[in-house]
Amino acid sequence: MESQRTFLFIGLLLVSYLLFQEWNTAYNQPKIDTSATTQVTTPTSTPVSDDVPASSQDDVPVAQTKAIRSTVSVKTDVLDVKIDTKGGDIVEAKLLQHAETHGSEEPYLLLGEFENKQYIAQSGLIGLNGPDASRDGRPVYESTQSAYTLEGDELRVPLTFVDSKGIVYTKTYVFKAGKYDVALEYDVNNTSADPIQVQLYTQVKRTVQNKGSMVDQTYLGAAYGTNEEPYEKYSFDDMSEANLNKNTQGGYIAFIQHYFVSAWVPNQTVNSTIYTLLRNGQGIIGVKNEPVNVAANSSSTMNATYYMGPKDSDALEAIQEDLDLTVDYGWLFFISQPLFVLLKLIYGVVGNWGIAIIAITILVKTALYPLTKAQYTSMAKMRMLQPKMQALKERYGDDRQKFGQATMELYRKEKVNPMGGCLPLLLQMPIFLALFYVFLESTELRHAEFMLWLTDLSAKDPYYVLPILFGASMFLTQKLQPMTVTDPMQQKMMTYMPLVFTFFFIIFPFPSGLVLYWLVSNLITIAQMLYIYRGMEKKGLKVR
Structure with missing residues (x-):
């Protein structure tokens, strides 16, 4: 599971949700x-x-x-x-x-x-x-x-x-x-x-x-x-x-x-x-x-x-x-409610909802660091196995049964879990969605000012600065983590993902507070990625 695939997975979830909402509006009226x-x-x-x-x-x-x-x-x-x-x-x-x-x-x-x-x-x-x-x-x-x-x-x-x-x-x-x-x-x-x-x-x-x-x-x-x-x-x-x-x-x-x-x-x-x-x-x-x-x-x-x-x-x-x-936080209310309580506690200290969003993002990403480390470590090991995987493909050709057996033996020998990059992501998704509803539903964020041009965290960024910065952060992530997929269509999709997300956040009125969370979360992920890769390289593992 690549970082680019992570973005694609999140994007597909969001697009599916929004398309369902639009379909429900157009075709399921009383x-x-x-x-x-x-x-x-x-x-x-x-x-x-x-x-x-x-x-x-x-x-x-x-x-x-x-x-x-x-x-x-x-x-x-x-x-x-x-x-x-x-x-x-x-x-x-x-x-x-x-x-x-x-x-x-x-x-x-x-x-x-x-x-x-x-x-x-x-x-x-x-x-x-x-x-x-x-x-x-x-x-x-x-x-x-x-x-x-x-x-x-x-x-x-x-x-x-x-x-x-x-x-x-x-x-x-x-x-x-x-x-x-x-x-x-x-x-x-x-x-x-x-x-x-x-x-x-x-x-x-x-x-x-x-x-x-x-x-x-x-x-x-x-x-x-x-x-x-x-x-x-x-x-x-x-x-x-x-x-x-x-x-x-x-x-x-x-x-x-x-x-x-x-x-x-x-x-x-x-x-x-x-x-x-x-x-x-x-x-x-x-x-x-x-x-x-x-x-x-x-x-x-x-x-x-x-x-x-x-x-x-x-x-x-x-x-x-x-x-x-x-106060409808959806089916993940049992996660959203404590997160909102934490957000209010932080606001009580800092006195600014924008800073409170940044602070809770840092706290959540820090708490999830072990999962993030497991995810990127697994992805790095999977990338290092790519030459050996390619050799197995050339050796067994179209014999899928023998190729599958040899692949599982390679994973066992190298102590790599092919699901190691996916499971941490799936465990993080409920928290991501819970925060989505917290920022979307909380009355306290209505007309709440942050700083500079961001005078209403419940409204979209009027100058689209946050969506553009978010797209840039996705682009930087791709540069730090080279693409290893070989399918040309997948390569094109991954390459254009930053532009797709930037356009997505511009045309749809996502609250700027929510985009701020995604941007900060992405920046922290980049920092954590660099730290994890640096630690692996010190151990003599080439991961980039």
């Missing part, structure tokens, strides 16, 4: 019938609107009082939110600590109406007496203020609705300083002479969107967790094929995008049903709690938590033990 309505099929239940899920019981019309619909504004140190009094939904959320684009003063719009698309968080009460189950439409709440501003550690925003029977429904959002998670408290004060039954639901609705091209974003779609399945994706395509209907205690639901997530976390002690709906180009994932009976002249409170913000592993795990899995 098939949506906007003329039909899809709903969760619950026995003897009927949905009352496109937004409201079916109840666990027959829906009974609830007479409503009329109120004027309006919007309530809420501003904290990290959130700027708008709540629609119809239904009490969060219809807009801006993240004040995250810019819309690099260098922009406009905060990032996570929820809202943009580019003819909708992304909102909804909640309400259905069931036998739930106001959201009414045939008259969802309730319109009243608020004592049209705008709220957080001034202390906590801000409570109550919305009140009173039906014709005098039953008081109070929906309160609780915001806290520095927090992206908002508590929802639903108080039901049954002032009537009859018992009632309600059922809390919380959901996120988003216009169906196709995933972006190539590597410009990671997974875009829904996800959920149950007490048996900590993290499962449920894409728009999945919704178009079948509605989700999962029973669990606790759990969560979420919509995931690159760097950000919104998620509803129900009361973890309550039995719930996780569901999806797909209607008129809108995808919904939500949670229905079990029905709650409220006796006459008594009250009851139901609660949930809504998170709308960056993919902060620590903050997400603090809300629900599995919610941090929405």
